[in-house]
Amino acid sequence: MTVSALTPATGRVTSAIQRAAQRTGVDFNYLLGQAKIESGLNASARASTSSASGLYQFVEQSWLAVVKKHGSEHGLGWAADSIQQSGGRFTVSGGNRAAVLGLRNDPEVASLMAAEHASDNKDAIEASTGRTATGTDLYMAHFLGLGGARTFLSAMQNNPERSAASLFPAAARANRGVFFDSDGSARSLGEVYQRFAGKLGDGAAPVGAASPSDRLQFAAQALAMGDENTVVTGAGESATDALAWAKSTLGQIKGSQAQQASLLRPTPANARLAYMMLARMGN
Known part of the structure; x- marks a missing residue:
């Protein structure tokens, strides 16, 4: 894909x-x-x-x-x-x-x-x-x-x-x-x-309001791409490097900050994750 x-x-x-x-x-x-x-x-x-x-x-x-x-x-x-x-x-x-x-x-x-x-x-x-x-x-x-x-x-x-x-x-x-x-x-x-x-x-799944940890899990699934996928990148970055960065960043967020973090917060890292998620969903 x-x-x-x-x-x-x-x-x-x-x-x-x-x-x-x-x-x-x-x-x-x-x-x-x-x-x-x-x-x-x-x-x-x-x-x-x-x-x-x-x-x-x-x-x-x-x-x-x-x-x-x-x-x-x-x-x-x-x-x-x-x-x-x-x-x-x-x-x-x-x-x-x-x-x-x-x-x-x-x-x-x-x-x-x-x-x-x-x-x-x-x-x-x-x-x-x-x-x-x-x-x-x-x-x-x-x-x-x-x-x-x-x-x-x-x-x-x-x-x-x-x-x-x-x-x-x-x-x-x-x-x-x-x-x-x-x-x-x-x-x-x-x-x-x-x-x-x-x-x-x-x-x-059973329906309820989405929590920050739910959104993080969704992000991880949205970025769980196989070898045949092409990742949208920027500034000449390779798809492999972009995906590695995304997984690393998600891993950090899903640690001790899981309850506080939100992909909707306007930080540079989260903004980039949001872009990659939306690009993935746009296919």
Whole structure:
């Protein structure tokens, strides 16, 4: 795998996700993993099979619901106030429909709403299952809706070998790559769940606010590159030297300073680590 240089768009998106995690307490790894799955960190992504759009691929009704509930908390009172619910559906008044739906393509707003949505789903799933929700649980709620996720998790607990497509035929028609293998065979509930867990990576773990040591572990994993990787360097430095420096610096930080250190602090060493991490994630 080759690590490409950090682009302004990728940096802006990743920074927006980090700020949303800090403001809401939702785990950064989960939010980042979800955005990678949904859009490949492309804030302008649009689905061809549904109304989904933006960094987190919110469909229209889910987006209007979360903005109605949480928009005012994040300076979007005008948007929340223009959304009404009637007969179980949300509509937008005052000619604001395009503007409100267009917010899905703003990485700052999309990240905040995705975090709030995840937080709401976490509470509901934990109340339903009686256990700590994992990032994969939350992703199922985003993918299938909260009701669908509850049905999925309950059915998987009873019979993980059951065909997922038989339980969610409409979702399977719109997402064949999720519900079926390349040879056309149907994936089981357990297989679909583990597939998403694998894609989420660190974000699949039980969800909570990320600590400094969590962020350091993420940094180490982000820089754990094999021989076939190309590291983004500067000033003519070799990839080998750059990687050695990064590992050495992480080792120092992960020692006695682990509880105090943060990759977000504006020190030269941490700034360089952050750049290398973001460049790694941009690939």
